[in-house]
Amino acid sequence: MMNIKKTLNNSRRKFLKEATIAISVVAMAPNLVIPTLAQPLDIDLGEYKPSYFSANEWAFILAATDRLIPADATGPGALDTNVPVFIDKQMQGRFGNALDWYMQPPFLSAKPEMGYQSSLTPAQTYRQGIKATEDYCHQTYQKSFAELSDSEKDMVLSQLQLGEIQFSDLSSMQFFSFLLQNTKEGYFADPIHSGNKNLASWKMIGFPGARASFKEWVAYPNVEYPLGPVSIEGERG
Amino acid sequence: MTRQNKPVDVVLVGLGWTSSIMGMEMTEAGLEVLALERGKDQNTVPDFAYPQMADELTYGVRYKLMSAPADSTVTVRHSSQDVAVPYRQLGSFLPGNGVGGAGTHWNGHTWRPMPEELRLRSYVEEKFGADIIPEDMTIQDFGVSYEELEPHFDFFEKILGVSGTAGNIKGEIQPGGNIFEGPRQAPFPLPPLQRTLNDTVFENAAKIKGFHPFPLPAANASEAYKNPYGMQLGPCNYCGFCERYGCINNSKASPQTCVLGALKQRKNFSYRTGCEVIKINKDSSGKKATGVTYIDPNGDEVFQPANLVIVGSYAYHNVRLLLLSEIGKPYDPVSNTGVVGRNYAYQMVGGATLFFKDKNFNPFIGAGGNATVIDDFGTNQIDFKKEGFIGGSYIFAAMTNGQPIRNMPLPSGTPSWGADWKKAVKANYGHTMTIGTHGSNMSYRDCYLSLDPTYKDKHGLPMLSMTFNWKENDIRMTQFMKKQIEGIVEVMKPDHVDYSFKDFGSEYDVRPYQTTHNVGGAVMGTDPATSVLNRYLQSWDVHNVFVMGSSAFPQNIQYNPTGLVGALTYWSAKAIREKYLPNPGPLVQV
Numbered sequence: 082m083m084n085i086k087k088t089l090n091n092s093r094r095k096f097l098k099e100a101t102i103a104i105s106v107v108a109m110a111p112n113l114v115i116p117t118l119a120q121p122l123d124i125d126l127g128e129y130k131p132s133y134f135s136a137n138e139w140a141f142i143l144a145a146t147d148r149l150i151p152a153d154a155t156g157p158g159a160l161d162t163n164v165p166v167f168i169d170k171q172m173q174g175r176f177g178n179a180l181d182w183y184m185q186p187p188f189l190s191a192k193p194e195m196g197y198q199s200s201l202t203p204a205q206t207y208r209q210g211i212k213a214t215e216d217y218c219h220q221t222y223q224k225s226f227a228e229l230s231d232s233e234k235d236m237v238l239s240q241l242q243l244g245e246i247q248f249s250d251l252s253s254m255q256f257f258s259f260l261l262q263n264t265k266e267g268y269f270a271d272p273i274h275s276g277n278k279n280l281a282s283w284k285m286i287g288f289p290g291a292r293a294s295f296k297e298w299v300a301y302p303n304v305e306y307p308l309g310p311v312s313i314e315g316e317r318g
Numbered sequence: 319m320t321r322q323n324k325p326v327d328v329v330l331v332g333l334g335w336t337s338s339i340m341g342m343e344m345t346e347a348g349l350e351v352l353a354l355e356r357g358k359d360q361n362t363v364p365d366f367a368y369p370q371m372a373d374e375l376t377y378g379v380r381y382k383l384m385s386a387p388a389d390s391t392v393t394v395r396h397s398s399q400d401v402a403v404p405y406r407q408l409g410s411f412l413p414g415n416g417v418g419g420a421g422t423h424w425n426g427h428t429w430r431p432m433p434e435e436l437r438l439r440s441y442v443e444e445k446f447g448a449d450i451i452p453e454d455m456t457i458q459d460f461g462v463s464y465e466e467l468e469p470h471f472d473f474f475e476k477i478l479g480v481s482g483t484a485g486n487i488k489g490e491i492q493p494g495g496n497i498f499e500g501p502r503q504a505p506f507p508l509p510p511l512q513r514t515l516n517d518t519v520f521e522n523a524a525k526i527k528g529f530h531p532f533p534l535p536a537a538n539a540s541e542a543y544k545n546p547y548g549m550q551l552g553p554c555n556y557c558g559f560c561e562r563y564g565c566i567n568n569s570k571a572s573p574q575t576c577v578l579g580a581l582k583q584r585k586n587f588s589y590r591t592g593c594e595v596i597k598i599n600k601d602s603s604g605k606k607a608t609g610v611t612y613i614d615p616n617g618d619e620v621f622q623p624a625n626l627v628i629v630g631s632y633a634y635h636n637v638r639l640l641l642l643s644e645i646g647k648p649y650d651p652v653s654n655t656g657v658v659g660r661n662y663a664y665q666m667v668g669g670a671t672l673f674f675k676d677k678n679f680n681p682f683i684g685a686g687g688n689a690t691v692i693d694d695f696g697t698n699q700i701d702f703k704k705e706g707f708i709g710g711s712y713i714f715a716a717m718t719n720g721q722p723i724r725n726m727p728l729p730s731g732t733p734s735w736g737a738d739w740k741k742a743v744k745a746n747y748g749h750t751m752t753i754g755t756h757g758s759n760m761s762y763r764d765c766y767l768s769l770d771p772t773y774k775d776k777h778g779l780p781m782l783s784m785t786f787n788w789k790e791n792d793i794r795m796t797q798f799m800k801k802q803i804e805g806i807v808e809v810m811k812p813d814h815v816d817y818s819f820k821d822f823g824s825e826y827d828v829r830p831y832q833t834t835h836n837v838g839g840a841v842m843g844t845d846p847a848t849s850v851l852n853r854y855l856q857s858w859d860v861h862n863v864f865v866m867g868s869s870a871f872p873q874n875i876q877y878n879p880t881g882l883v884g885a886l887t888y889w890s891a892k893a894i895r896e897k898y899l900p901n902p903g904p905l906v907q908v
Contacts, residue, residue, distance in 0.1 A: 151740075182387050183387035183391045185404070187772065189403050194396075194826065196394075196405065197407040235736065238735075265723060266375055266379060269374070269723045270373075270375035282722070285744055286722060287747065287748055288722050289682055290372070291368075292557075292682075293371075294555045295683040296555040302515035313372060
């Protein structure tokens with residue numbers, strides 16, 4: 082399993098290196114000098130040591146997010162953009178620990194329209210959800226999730242999403258829903274949150290990020306905005 | 319043990335729009351005024367400063383400016399037969415938090431209601447007959463007329479610096495404005511915001527259909543502006559960070575940008591943050607308040623004596639405070655008696671998402687109030703008897719932001735993840751626009767607010783419980799609006815369109831964001847048997863308690879509530895200054 086993870090990361094790292102070179106050539110213009118960043122944002126996914134997830138959980142996160150947003154000719158994937166790093170950091174903050182949510186008992190079952198009624202925090206949901214998914218993969222395929230073929234991984238993820246895999250102590254749909262939500266957040270959020278590395282998703286769609294000033298360009302309807310994105314830390318893409 | 323503070327003339331509960339206005343009015347009357355705000359202090363600088371405000375995850379997705387359910391929330395159920403469960407995670411509505419309240423993170427849509435909406439029951443009975451009102455529908459007149467409120471709408475619009483085009487000045491119809499609006503004494507203080515592509519596309523189609531498009535009245539300053547309090551607004555730069563954000567630019571009207579800067583300079587005004595009012599205290603007669611009890615930042619209980627208590631917190635917090643203080647008789651839907659909690663209502667919204675391959679909307683270039691509207695299907699334009707419902711909506715095309723985590727509409731049938739999802743993201747981002755409906759919501763005998771028997775807040779006090787579900791009348795109304803939008807979309811010829819309107823059998827769902835326009839529960843009116851407050855927003859039962867905000871609406875209007883909330887606050891302030899202070903006591907005799 083660890084070998085697979087390593088291979089995966091090596092190929093992503095190679096892709097990223099090439100992508101970085103391509104970006105720096107574009108950024109050579111003197112008016113586009115990247116300012117010194119307060120914290121390094123170019124975390125290397127292969128070198129990153131997760132703080133919340135164990136090695137086995139991390140292998141699952143890498144493999145799952147890689148299927149949710151795969152790298153291809155359309156644009157960068159979840160691994161290229163450090164989505165797993167984003168998720169690991171979220172687990173340790175207000176979101177992962179549900180610090181802003183009302184988490185007092187009693188926890189009653191209610192119609193789905195009544196919203197979140199689980200006693201589990203998102204971080205606990207990930208931990209239990211990954212374990213339950215791994216148990217399912219071992220029972221069904223005699224392999225861990227990361228060792229499955231791409232189509233098998235997609236099948237398992239779809240089954241989680243549709244609630245077709247039933248877990249005893251939590252909702253597989255809720256687990257998948259957090260995973261998908263956080264994967265997209267890490268892909269599109271400002272890099273200050275450790276995802277969206279090199280502003281790559283914003284470049285793909287043409288979102289200028291934290292520029293937040295369009296007083297002139299509002300006068301040009303239906304004309305493509307000409308400037309690339311900037312981040313809160315001042316990184317440009 | 320309860321500590322006791324030095325008495326003040328007026329204590330304000332909360333410090334958002336209504337308390338900021340009341341602070342100005344009451345200090346001007348020479349009174350010593352203290353505001354108690356539950357949340358933290360916040361100012362444009364440093365709290366809303368660029369660049370940290372341009373952070374979709376923190377503010378747009380994780381709701382940093384909102385009231386966290388961990389601190390305060392409600393329980394929800396569809397009917398009184400169900401057990402209510404907590405609104406544990408924000409979704410459907412987003413109450414504000416801290417100084418400025420929801421006035422810091424709104425979009426700036428600033429409306430006056432239609433004159434007919436303020437006397438809805440009378441209007442319906444006179445025009446269509448009382449028999450078209452369903453038996454369990456508890457709609458009422460507000461008890462104040464549009465004509466009485468007009469000067470206050472006008473002044474509030476000048477405080478906010480509203481950008482717009484008037485449709486009716488002193489009875490004369492103005493082309494390019496909302497020709498269905500009530501007469502106004504003056505144009506908007508600022509010209510409309512610049513038009514964006516979605517506005518033009520919608521405007522052209524609406525005109526072809528014979529409708530009357532106009533720019534949405536926006537509290538986003540289109541030009542530099544100084545308001546009557548001397549507060550300076552900067553021109554909006556269309557940054558695309560309005561809703562859920564504080565304005566980086568001093569452009570979007572908020573209590574901070576429009577009122578508090580002036581109010582804080584007054585020597586007879588003070589405010590304390592981190593102070594949560596848990597009770598309005600009464601004297602032995604039960605007819606007069608002696609002040610309020612609050613929990614201070616150390617967790618200590620403090621009694622604040624005051625001659626006048628003005629409640630100005632979020633709508634349902636107002637109702638809860640009245641219930642906790644035993645002011646007014648709690649509503650009982652079974653016997654249909656009591657008033658506090660009665661007539662809770664929400665808002666009926668729907669929308670269409672249009673996809674155009676050949677149009678580039680640059681959706682990140684936007685302002686909160688950046689929209690074009692038609693009001694041809696407003697409350698006063700529909701034959702309720704013929705259509706089989708009571709209510710109305712405005713229909714609007716808005717472009718408020720292109721932040722990609724939340725604003726990523728994809729054509730129906732697109733997978734939610736994987737390579738095809740990403741392909742659709744790349745192909746569709748920036749090529750969509752929406753047409754929305756924002757509509758009224760009637761009040762009903764079985765939709766109400768009460769204290770929850772089980773769940774408590776962090777102080778051990780009962781939480782407020784909402785009992786609410788959609789009703790056939792309101793679904794008919796939104797389905798009627800869907801048909802109108804379909805007609806407009808046909809003219810616009812998008813490559814693809816998806817509709818999202820509630821259908822018959824839809825149950826209220828707390829998960830997707832809908833609107834923060836919760837109203838009712840402490841309604842104003844002319845009869846103490848069916849209202850908590852008289853027409854001056856004064857408690858019928860305890861004459862020195864006044865309650866501001868949309869909790870006073872006996873049903874929801876078809877518009878965003880802030881314009882009416884502001885005007886009602888000035889209306890109440892005038893009554894306090896001119897009638898109550900010279901002669902304290904009930905302002906309406908029954």
